[in-house]
Amino acid sequence: MTALDHLPDRIRRAIEITPAAGTHERIVDITTIGRRTGRPRRIEIFFYRAHGATYLCSGAGGGATSWHANLLANPAFTFHLKNGVRADLPAHAFTVTDPTERADVLAAIVDDLNQPHDPGTIRPTRLQDWASSRLMRVVFD
Template sequence: MNSTIASALAITPASSARERTIDITTIGAKTGRVRRIEVWFYRVEGEIYLTTSPARRSWYANLLRHPDFTFHLKHGIRADLDAHATPVLDSDARTRLFAAIVDDLNQPRNPAGIPQPVEPLEEWVMGSPLMHVTFPNGENE
């Protein structure tokens, strides 16, 4: 694995909003059209996840239907990574992972520069999409 890619994926709670921001290219669940959008990614327990504040998201529907997508790094390095998304549906896993994400977003230093506090943990667990991201070509090793 390229060390610059590994560094870009190795975000921490100290990472800025810019460092967390990527684009993803998905295939539309209903239309079959290519869709590229900007999202944040998170690293919890050494793994990569996609999520957002509680709401329905078209990117989530797209990844449920077509789990293979492109993960575009764009800060520090420009790289287009083949990726695969798996929904996290187990309630215990969701609670554990969202607890880490909410703690990260609510930290006092607030390197991401977001309004705080974010929605309560229970709202994230019940209403937010959560995808575990893996890289078939080894970027997450």
């Protein structure tokens, strides 16, 4: 059993992207709760798959992001599939702090983005550029 087995097949397949997935399939919206306002905040963001898990990442440069700060304050959020399959999925975000896990996941993300067919349209990218990225594991409720 995997962490996505409780989801309908069409939704699970939309989340379990492979390296062959194009840019369009990698984009979702998330709705977080504003840490100061308490209001819902919806943004468009890339999601990533690595080692059988789903992640949100701030990308190269690692600058502060509102979505990350909101999830630190309230880890419950909604993951909105919108390209092909549409679904609003309740989820929780967990900060990846273990250095080994961070390194493994970021390396997998960078390897995926550096493929010849350029799935993330940000090629080329280097692992060291992603070292300070905000990285959160997504667990679907």
